[in-house]
Amino acid sequence: MTLERCSECDEPTGRAGVHDDSLFLETPLDALGPYCLECYESVQEDICGLCGEGGADKVPHPHYWPNEERPTTDIVHALCEQEECRRAHAELTEDQLRAALESIRAR
Ligand SMILES: [Zn+2]
Numbered sequence: 001m002t003l004e005r006c007s008e009c010d011e012p013t014g015r016a017g018v019h020d021d022s023l024f025l026e027t028p029l030d031a032l033g034p035y036c037l038e039c040y041e042s043v044q045e046d047i048c049g050l051c052g053e054g055g056a057d058k059v060p061h062p063h064y065w066p067n068e069e070r071p072t073t074d075i076v077h078a079l080c081e082q083e084e085c086r087r088a089h090a091e092l093t094e095d096q097l098r099a100a101l102e103s104i105r106a107r
């Protein structure tokens, strides 16, 4: 059995190896890893859920436009979110916009 090593710290991950229960980080760009649990958590901490780059430091906002892309992680770049939000907003028809605003208010 081959030992799966963490792509970050090079320690054995203690996992079964490629797929199965290996820890990979799915980003919009790529699948990164495998990682040991420790690195997985620290790497995951700053991967932007929209562009897949590290260094993100903003918690995504709780409300989305109907066609806005949802981040795949719990953190985003403020700029990425702003751009995606603006893009989605600009695409909405007036009816969609009104419905979206009503559903936010109804929560
Ligand atoms: Zn590691």
Ligand SMILES: [Zn+2]
Pocket: 048, 049, 050, 051, 052, 053, 056, 076, 077, 080
């Ligand atoms: Zn980003």
